[in-house]
Amino acid sequence: MSENDKKNASPFMVPAEIDQYIRRGMEQAKELRQNRSRNRWIRVGSSLVACLFLFVFIFSVRLSPAVAAYVSSIPGMEKIVAFLRDDKGLQKAAEHNLVQNIGASGSVEDVTFTIDQVLADDKRMVLFYTIKHPFTDKEVSLHKIELLDQTGKEWEHGVSWSSMGREEPVIQDRIDIVINEATEIPDAMTAKVSLAINNLEQKTPLLIDFAVDKNKFKTFDKKVYPVMKEVMIDGQRFTIEQIAVFPTQTEVSIRFDPANQKHIFDFDKLRLEDEKGETFAFWGNGVPVRDNGENGRVYHLESIYFVEPEKLILKADGIRAIDKDKLQIVIDAKADTLTNVPNDRLKLTALRQVDDVVGMDFSLKVPPQDKDSHISLGYDLTDDVGNEYDYVQGSTHSTDDESIQYYSMLFKRKTNKGTPTSYSFPLSSYPERLQGTFSIEVK
16 A cells, blocks of 8 residues: 655645545455454554555564474475564464465466465464566555355454565565454365555456364463453553463453543553563554454453463553543534644644545644554544545655654545535544553463
């Protein structure tokens, strides 16, 4: 997903490739809404620079010698080393023989897509894949993937991947899949894969059949640590309910008091720390959090399954939250001004309404701790006459003044109920925090 090339706070310009972006973005937005309506538990991480569930993977931590030795001993496994490098839990899962070779392929327009390996348990599945193509001047990327069961029906899951197009003839990456509590991995499945060449989705999807050996992980039962400890920070109350541990991830269940005056978005550096001081956190890959009924969320951290610590402390360095009556952003469509906004740090720099396309530009002044953490402002646009909108694309960047971040959002109107006089959307995050941190012993 490309970023708008924008200088300072220049007005939002509808790109020449608008039809291409709309077709692509509408499909992704449709998938996002389907996942929301079906599961109601997918959230977007606050550190995302691109929209939806599309992540850029960054690796910096050295792989443990045990994992490196294990991986290098199995033919064809060397390429997944980079994809385990930052996640201590997945490293341990690989050490315990949870990676399976697949090697299933399909081709379209001289592009071959191969599912190389799978690492899975009951709650999460990671697909390692390779794209090969002969082009020297075209970017190729994974546009979309659906996983179907034996009947051809899509089974319930959340999914994230990188959509960045690349010109390299061999592209290797991963797809991260979170499995709904009420479902399980089918005995056999079909990956319906859509590829993009120069950001244009190819009309013919690939259908790749493969199976996952569930016996590999069925003996690893989940471990549950009941907690039920209440936390009060800055007048806001929430309860740490339990810690559930699986080979691929640790799940922290937190329930928020509906009487809270503030809406809590997220935690800064939520992590578990053991008796040795080693930490286990969400490292920036996959799906960071899901809804858990009314007022509840489950946060995904690195797995402690094969570590079995004697002591565990849950910590956070900060809590993002704002007053509930400031959660909704409202824009006067005639005056091009913000009529409801948390504070003067957020400014509308441009509003463009061209036929059924609505573009918005914002500038946001952030504190020093947030200069490298670009949030997502929101996705669900509505207006005062009841029109419905698809989120098409978004981008964010900073200039030399790192205290100012710039956001562009593009929407496509689906209905025609009249000309709006105002637009609104709920914030999905904001750089305001409660006064205080917490450190709670959970084991």
